[in-house]
Amino acid sequence: MSCWETIADYALRSQGIGERLLPRSDFTLCQQFTLIGSGMIWNIYFGLVALVAGFFLATAVAMGKAARSPFLRKPAEWFIFVFRGSPLFIQFFFAYFLFLSLKGSYPIFSPLTSAWAGALVVLFLNTAAYTGEIFYGALQSIPKGDTEAADAYGLSGWNRFRRVIFPTMLRLAWPGYTNEAIFLFHATTLVFFSGFPATQQRGDALYYANYFADKTFNPFIPYPILAFYFILLTLVVIGVFGIINARLNRHLPQDRRRALKVRPQIIR
Amino acid sequence: MSCYLTTGKHMSMYYAVGTVLLLLAITAPTALAFGFAGASAARSDFAPLRWIGKTYVAVVRGIPDIAFFLFFVIALDQAFEYIRHRIKCPDWTEPVRQGNDFVVCTAAKLPLGNSPQWVHETYGFMLAVLTFAIVFGAFAANVLFGAMRAVPRGQLETAEAYGMSRRQTFWRVLVPQMWVYALPGLSNLWMVLIKATPLLFLLGVEDIVYWARELGGAKQPQFTDYPHGDWRMWYFLALLVFYLCFTKVSEVVLDRIMAKLTHGQATAAGEAQRKAAA
Numbered sequence: 380m381s382c383w384e385t386i387a388d389y390a391l392r393s394q395g396i397g398e399r400l401l402p403r404s405d406f407t408l409c410q411q412f413t414l415i416g417s418g419m420i421w422n423i424y425f426g427l428v429a430l431v432a433g434f435f436l437a438t439a440v441a442m443g444k445a446a447r448s449p450f451l452r453k454p455a456e457w458f459i460f461v462f463r464g465s466p467l468f469i470q471f472f473f474a475y476f477l478f479l480s481l482k483g484s485y486p487i488f489s490p491l492t493s494a495w496a497g498a499l500v501v502l503f504l505n506t507a508a509y510t511g512e513i514f515y516g517a518l519q520s521i522p523k524g525d526t527e528a529a530d531a532y533g534l535s536g537w538n539r540f541r542r543v544i545f546p547t548m549l550r551l552a553w554p555g556y557t558n559e560a561i562f563l564f565h566a567t568t569l570v571f572f573s574g575f576p577a578t579q580q581r582g583d584a585l586y587y588a589n590y591f592a593d594k595t596f597n598p599f600i601p602y603p604i605l606a607f608y609f610i611l612l613t614l615v616v617i618g619v620f621g622i623i624n625a626r627l628n629r630h631l632p633q634d635r636r637r638a639l640k641v642r643p644q645i646i647r
Numbered sequence: 648m649s650c651y652l653t654t655g656k657h658m659s660m661y662y663a664v665g666t667v668l669l670l671l672a673i674t675a676p677t678a679l680a681f682g683f684a685g686a687s688a689a690r691s692d693f694a695p696l697r698w699i700g701k702t703y704v705a706v707v708r709g710i711p712d713i714a715f716f717l718f719f720v721i722a723l724d725q726a727f728e729y730i731r732h733r734i735k736c737p738d739w740t741e742p743v744r745q746g747n748d749f750v751v752c753t754a755a756k757l758p759l760g761n762s763p764q765w766v767h768e769t770y771g772f773m774l775a776v777l778t779f780a781i782v783f784g785a786f787a788a789n790v791l792f793g794a795m796r797a798v799p800r801g802q803l804e805t806a807e808a809y810g811m812s813r814r815q816t817f818w819r820v821l822v823p824q825m826w827v828y829a830l831p832g833l834s835n836l837w838m839v840l841i842k843a844t845p846l847l848f849l850l851g852v853e854d855i856v857y858w859a860r861e862l863g864g865a866k867q868p869q870f871t872d873y874p875h876g877d878w879r880m881w882y883f884l885a886l887l888v889f890y891l892c893f894t895k896v897s898e899v900v901l902d903r904i905m906a907k908l909t910h911g912q913a914t915a916a917g918e919a920q921r922k923a924a925a
Binding site for chain 1: 714717718721722725841842843844845846848849856859879880883884886887890891894895
């Protein structure tokens with residue numbers, strides 16, 4: 380079987396399209412590359428959707444934590460503490476079984492017991508909490524002069540937030556937020572190891588890498604392939620965030636623009 | 648209820664909590680040692696050593712660590728068995744990798760096939776500890792490397808002016824002073840380490856996640872020993888609360904240590920402390 384046929388058969392295997400049976404013996408390098416790459420679709424899907432959706436909740440949470448009223452501040456603080464203080468792995472397990480028992484009483488919740496929705500909800504809340512903390516830190520370090528200038532111009536309420544506070548917060552938080560994004564993509568690999576079932580063996584990249592390592596007793600091929608894909612993904616994320624960073628800082632003089640420093644990694 | 652909570656399997660679960668604590672207790676110093684070695688290597692004058700140190704730090708970051716956990720457990724196991732294989736069975740001619748199998752002679756098997764159950768469990772646990780130490784050592788190396796560079800240059804120059812050798816400068820001036828710069832990073836790492844302990848489950852150790860699944864579940868209701876339905880949700884809720892308390896306590900303790908270490912240091916926090924006291 381040529382490599383092109385393998386790609387045709389397995390490139391979309393993680394979505395349930397193509398060959399039904401996974402390869403069982405005589406694993407070729409091409410099969411491993413294709414299947415693990417196919418699994419990356421899930422990692423990108425989880426990471427991207429959670430990141431985009433989490434961004435908005437994170438902004439709200441950060442504003443809540445910075446609010447003066449305890450009715451807004453306390454819930455935001457607790458939300459951040461619960462999701463940052465406990466392992467994501469346990470959160471996945473707990474959410475899965477919570478959704479299972481909810482499904483028992485209310486059938487509406489049945490999509491949540493499958494990975495595409497249930498795990499996404501957990502990742503969304505989790506990244507919102509981590510990002511919320513980063514944004515909160517940025518809010519705290521907005522230069523006093525900026526807000527005073529806004530007051531002097533007679534800006535208040537929504538206009539003050541939209542034109543002064545939000546852009547400054549984003550600019551300050553951006554390096555930290557880049558790390559968080561990389562971090563989130565890495566965290567997506569936990570999904571299929573934490574209760575959420577991979578129906579018909581439609582799993583993510585790590586699921587397939589683990590499959591090959593189990594079948595061949597040789598971790599030295601599938602895991603480096605996985606690493607290769609993830610380094611590629613990390614580079615893409617850094618690139619995209621770097622472009623946005625340049626745009627956020629475009630009004631600053633050249634020498635005061637901060638280059639993006641990336642210090643990724645570390646589990647949650 | 649109290650009877651339910653003290654069944655044999657529940658005892659195993661409490662025992663598993665001990666396993667997690669033991670893992671933390673062993674891993675933290677080991678990882679710190681790995682990290683110290685890595686950081687010292689990365690700033691060595693001898694180029695190959697420096698490359699090794701830097702590669703160690705660079706490789707482990709940037710790849711999902713769970714992949715490392717899955718990788719190292721098999722890789723280390725095979726490496727140990729291969730080394731024993733070369734020593735114990737020198738006249739073995741067949742290749743070790745036969746297609747999809749990894750074959751070593753029976754004498755080289757780790758642990759030996761006829762050893763008791765607890766040896767198997769301990770061996771699995773040791774592999775897990777080593778894996779954790781390697782991965783977290785890289786993070787710690789990164790933190791310590793940064794901390795070593797954060798020690799004011801003037802301190803080292805003073806040491807040289809007193810005629811200390813490089814080794815003396817390193818041990819007597821650099822190392823005692825770097826901790827205050829390293830502590831924020833290290834305490835962050837400790838939090839991460841706590842939160843990484845449930846990954847033990849993936850390494851095949853019977854830890855609290857395993858027992859929570861086992862005890863809460865009612866796979867075959869007619870055979871189950873426990874007169875309840877699917878309680879796994881509550882077991883995981885308990886675990887969640889356990890971890891939350893654990894991180895909270897660590898946070899408080901680490902804050903105290905930081906306040907202690909900052910005392911009398913020439914940093915912004917140390918200055919603030921001095922002013923507050925005055």
